[in-house]
Amino acid sequence: MIYEELRQMAGGRMAGLPPGQTLQATALVHEAYVKLVRNDAPWESRAHFFGAAARAMRDILVDRARARGRLKRGGDRARVGFDEDLAVAGAQDDDTVDLVRLDAALARLAEHDPRAADVVMLRFFAGLDIEQAAKAMSISVPTANRDWRYARAFLASDLGGAEKGGEEP
Secondary structure (H helix, E strand, O other): OHHHHHHHHHHHHHHOOOOOOOOOHHHHHHHHHHHHHHHOOOOOOHHHHHHHHHHHHHHHHHHHHHHHHHHOHHHOOOEEEOOHHHOOOOOOOOOEEEHHHHHHHHHHHHHHOHHHHHHHHHHHHOOOOHHHHHHHHOOOHHHHHHHHHHHHHHHHHHOOOHHHOOOOO
16 A cells, blocks of 8 residues: 555656666665665654655655766756746746756755755655645645745745746745
């Protein structure tokens, strides 16, 4: 049952990647699972498990983006497309965001508001909607929405959305 939920999360995340990816959703789930069992930590709750799964998927995708960036001339970074609902300022005109920059900005957000960072990880990296993220974190939907709005504004500012001609968050 958990495997199928993880597979759906990975499928949602992989659907937003540009064509030509060598990593499939099943492979992402398997790599994330290996990271999770290697940790060998007891899961305190459903939220704890899915948070760890989202972090594992995030780490895998960011590591692959970094590796691809090192391989290309000029250090080009892998771009990940995502839908309008998940858009954060700082995205390029083609609705893509640099995973490496997003990862760094998310780490800075986690220093200020760990719960908001967790909402982003569950929404962006695990592909959960706001209701699913709230349930996984055992918080109310209005609280998850507030955290999501705050996180989007923080990331917009951190990724330089305002200086690229967008409005202030």
